[in-house]
Amino acid sequence: MSRTHPAPLRVALVSEHASPLAELGGPDAGGQNVYVAQLARHLALRGHDVTVYTRRDEPGLPPEVVTPGGVTVVHVPAGPAARVPKDELLSCMPEFGEFLARRWQAAPPDVAHAHFWMSGTAALAGARGPGVPVVQTYHALGTVKRRHQGAGDPSPPQRLAIEAAIGRACRRVLATCADEVAELAAMGVRRDRVSVVPCGVDPHHFAPVEAPASTAPGPRRLVAVGRLVRRKGFDRAIRALADLPDAELLIAGGPEGASLWAEPEAHRLRKIADDHGVADRVTLLGAVSPDRMPALMSGADLVLSLPDYEPFGIVPIEAMACRTPVVATAVGGHLDTVLDGVTGALVPSSATDDHLADVIRTLLQDRERLTRYGRAGRERVLAHYSWDRVTDGVARVYSAVRATPSLSGAVR
Incomplete structure (x- = not known):
């Protein structure tokens, strides 16, 4: 029609x-x-x-x-x-x-x-x-x-x-x-x-990207994306990583290359990673081009979006379009876009590091649920957010x- x-x-x-x-x-x-x-x-x-x-x-x-x-x-x-x-x-x-x-x-x-x-x-x-x-x-x-x-x-x-x-x-x-x-x-x-x-979101651009098959199991991958500012909550993800020994965290945002380390927030996050003993499992990627973002999100087991507040929050629907489940703070637009227990998990913005780590761990231990959440997320984007x-x-x-x-x- x-x-x-x-x-x-x-x-x-x-x-x-x-x-x-x-x-x-x-x-x-x-x-x-x-x-x-x-x-x-x-x-x-x-x-x-x-x-x-x-x-x-x-x-x-x-x-x-x-x-x-x-x-x-x-x-x-x-x-x-x-x-x-x-x-x-x-x-x-x-x-x-x-x-x-x-x-x-x-x-x-x-x-x-x-x-x-x-x-x-x-x-x-x-x-x-x-x-x-x-x-x-x-x-x-x-x-x-x-x-x-x-x-x-x-x-x-x-x-x-x-x-x-x-x-x-x-x-x-x-x-x-x-x-x-x-x-x-x-x-x-x-x-x-x-x-x-x-x-x-553009569901043709933000779409699942198949990763090449690997014979060697690696750490479970968590990805966080956003401007490199304090309110985005990247520090929450880093602290939770201390209780997730089999996971790594990739943070995409900020300037490219060496300019990244001119950013005070990059230094603050690196210090938090050092203090929590996870610096070897946290990678600050700096700017990631739009062309590379679907592959980055598709390659994640979970995308984390943990800001203190978020007027709408484009990252969760980009991740959902890539068929990747989301763990997000229950703030702003996240309350509309992320269906708790359907496309991912919502956590209070006041959640403790232990609680956040428990939520992430529970999801990582259930691959069938991750697959189901990812599929439901893509369907939700096509129905509401194109x-x-x-x-x-x-x-x-x-x-x-x-x-x-x-x-x-x-x-x-």
């Missing part, structure tokens, strides 16, 4: 710090970049006219680039033409919003979709004159970050108030998991103005907001 799609739209994606053209792996380049790039590409494949607006962060960037998939990427002159940490970009947003206002006054899109809270301020400023409906995806909420990081949160102090104002001013908030809906309600965003559409499914949901939201009158004004 053929699938019908909404009529083509002119779509503006606003992603102030996360360009779809960026190389992944840097401190501010990760899941949001992938989301924007994949959503733009899949919308364009359906005939929508898609333009991504992102900040010019290098002096030599052309004003516009058209990708092979037909997506236009506009490098907005807002602030210095240099890389600036995302938490320092708020002062650039008025200029970003003025640029959008000029463009959209002349040729308004049918819908603007802002990614991250600062993009929301720019998109709402640009949309005010021509009356463009704005959809907001936060990707991460300041309330959650502040709760977990406290005084260590580098976000601007006004972030929480601005995020709440954006939720009231935009036409619809597009949340990525059920946990985010509750957070938004606590911020004062009406539930009837929130739609849930998860992030996605980019085709995600784009279906997002496009429905776009169509709905065009038919919904604006209820509020600008964010100041």
Whole structure:
């Protein structure tokens, strides 16, 4: 049966710090970049006219680039033409919003979709004159970050108030998991103005890779993937390894090659491994290219995703797409994606090292269960988390907001 799609739209994606053209792996380049790039590409494949607006962060960037998939990427002159940490970009947003206002006054899109809270301020400023409906995806909420990081949160102090104002001013908030809906309600965003559409994964790229047969049994392999930052919980995996003598841990994330050891987190993790007597069984791989990631995940007995908090968490669904079971902390999007006892195991973020090791050990001792979980994970991704499914949901939201009158004004 053929699938019908909404009529083509002119779509503006606003992603102030996360360009779809960026190389992944840097401190501010990760899941949001992938989301924007994949959503733009899949919308364009359906005939929508898609333009991504992102900040010019290098002096030599052309004003516009058209990708092979037909997506236009506009490098907005807002602030210095240099890389600036995302938490320092708020002062650039008025200029970003003025640029959008000029463009959209002349040729308004049918819908603007802002990614991250600062993009929301720019998109709402640009949309005010021509009356463009704005959809907001936060990707991460300041309330959650502040709760977990406290005084260590580098976000601007006004972030929480601005995020709440954006939720009231935009036409619809597009949340990525059920946990985010509750957070938004606590911020004062009406539930009837929130739609849930998860992030996605490419199941053709992230697919099982058969490993060459080996006659010599080796250690059981645990893999953890993510940006090399403290909140990702790689230290949890290392400490648990001390009670898993027949296992090794590979950590993928951070810079390539020798640059890896310029990262303070790499040194911290190495010290933890030394202190727990497992340094010979922990390997920090640094950056792993997207082309190599499916083989890395497919070769694991388990993929571990153990952050303190995670707005959505793309790693579990990438692993599940590769038919690899997941052990994940029961936080954020993990509560939606990982079915405990079906595609893997969920553990409390407060779990002790002994408890985590017990969960991992129990799974490693049951190969039949690992196979069953892996198969169920792949089926779950195909049913819920392919980019085709995600784009279906997002496009429905776009169509709905065009038919919904604006209820509020600008964010100041």
